[in-house]
Amino acid sequence: MTDQRDTDGDQVIEVDQTDSRSAWPFIAAAVVAAVVVVAIVLGGLLSPAEKNVTEADRIAAAVRNYADARGRSDITPPPGVACDGFDEGKSSLAPQLGGIETGKSVEITKIENPMVNGNRAKATVTTKVDGKETPATWNLTRSGDRWLICG
Structure with missing residues (x-):
């Protein structure tokens, strides 16, 4: 029988390697990440941002487009805005x-109380x-699908 000892007087530390490690935590994390990515992609496809635009937003865009085109164009009314x-x-x-x-700069400072009645x-x-x-x-x-200025 041989006795193993360190020459410096330290005791030998035995390491127990009977633990068995599992890959399940890593697999579970990968599955959760995949589910989150799929949910984000499906959410973008089923509810795109352009469908979230309100009528008030569209009216505001029409007003700003008209004012911008009115200040830049020599044609009255500018095409596509009226x-x-x-x-x-x-x-x-x-x-x-x-x-x-034409030619004067028109700045829109406020758009209030947009009211829609049909078309x-x-x-x-x-x-x-x-x-x-x-x-x-x-x-x-x-x-x-857009609004035009009529008066």
Whole structure:
């Protein structure tokens, strides 16, 4: 029989290696991660963000598109932002712009109380032209899936 001893006088430490380790915790974590990824992907496919846009958001976008196009275009009304037969001279911006003159910057400062009634809508829009803010009621009409300015 041989006795094993360290020459420095330290005792030999025996390591018990009879533990059996399991891969189950790692497999469970991988399954949970896969389920979360699948849920996120399905959520994006079944409820895309563009379906979460409200009518108020669409009205606000139509108002901002009109104001932006009105300030940049020499054509009155700019294409794609107003109803057919829209009269710029009777628009709520005409008093601020001094008629149908183009080229003046129109800033939308507030859009309040958007009300939808079928394919028609109204909103109180505050515009700023040459530093002067003016509120007015804007009329809109639905054309397909978008709103157009009609007065």
